[in-house]
Amino acid sequence: MIKVYGVHGSPFVRKVFIALEFKSIPYEIIQQMPFSGDKEYLKINPLAKVPTLVDGDLTLGDSKVICRYLESAYPEPALYPKDIADNAMADWYEELCGNQIAELATGIFFQRFMRPFAFKQEPDEELVSKIIEQRLPPMLDYLESQIPAEGFRFGEFGMADLSIVSPFINASYAGYEVDRSRWPSLAGLITRVKEQPHVAAVLGREARAMGFGK
Numbered sequence: 001m002i003k004v005y006g007v008h009g010s011p012f013v014r015k016v017f018i019a020l021e022f023k024s025i026p027y028e029i030i031q032q033m034p035f036s037g038d039k040e041y042l043k044i045n046p047l048a049k050v051p052t053l054v055d056g057d058l059t060l061g062d063s064k065v066i067c068r069y070l071e072s073a074y075p076e077p078a079l080y081p082k083d084i085a086d087n088a089m090a091d092w093y094e095e096l097c098g099n100q101i102a103e104l105a106t107g108i109f110f111q112r113f114m115r116p117f118a119f120k121q122e123p124d125e126e127l128v129s130k131i132i133e134q135r136l137p138p139m140l141d142y143l144e145s146q147i148p149a150e151g152f153r154f155g156e157f158g159m160a161d162l163s164i165v166s167p168f169i170n171a172s173y174a175g176y177e178v179d180r181s182r183w184p185s186l187a188g189l190i191t192r193v194k195e196q197p198h199v200a201a202v203l204g205r206e207a208r209a210m211g212f213g214k
């Protein structure tokens with residue numbers, strides 16, 4: 001059975017869990033905390049980041065690489081658009097939202113959630129304000145220009161939508177919600193993605209694992 005090293009709450013691990021659920025692929029979670037300094041884990045992922053996926057002899061790091069592998073190995077139901085240009089755009093959103101935008105949105109989560117609860121440190125609210133007021137808005141303006149007012153980016157729900165939304169789920173755990181009056185399409189997409197059955201199932205397990213749920 002496929003093994004996923006990681007923990008609930010990571011925006012990157014979440015993408016992999018949802019991709020596996022969406023494709024009805026059985027998997028086992030091997031609990032692996034990020035920032036743990038676990039030397040054994042470096043043997044399978046020298047970046048020490050989660051997730052890592054093991055499928056038989058194949059060991060892969062990076063959520064984007066993993067999700068692309070899952071799409072090739074288990075093509076139906078599809079998570080990426082068939083059209084070549086749309087397919088490339090889906091990669092672009094995954095790249096942008098998995099790097100610069102994730103850094104900002106999960107920066108809020110890191111300061112307000114991880115620092116107090118995991119590291120017993122005060123959050124840097126000055127940094128959080130800078131992210132919210134200066135650094136995120138141009139990115140949100142761009143996403144707003146890309147997202148339809150209704151439905152999903154490429155018609156059916158897919159990895160593009162999940163990649164865009166996943167970092168904002170973390171920001172919401174830290175009290176940040178995308179302003180619906182300023183970025184209505186993005187805020188609407190966040191709601192619609194969270195309502196998708198496979199996403200809702202993973203988020204429910206995530207809430208329980210993080211102590212938010214029953």
Ligand SMILES: N[C@@H](CCC(=O)N[C@@H](CS)C(=O)NCC(=O)O)C(=O)O
Nearest residue numbers: 010012034035049050051062063064
């Ligand atoms: N590009 C990677 C990013 C993964 C990542 O940054 N994971 C975080 C947890 S959310 C991590 O493991 N951080 C530990 C570290 O940077 O040492 C992916 O898409 O999988």
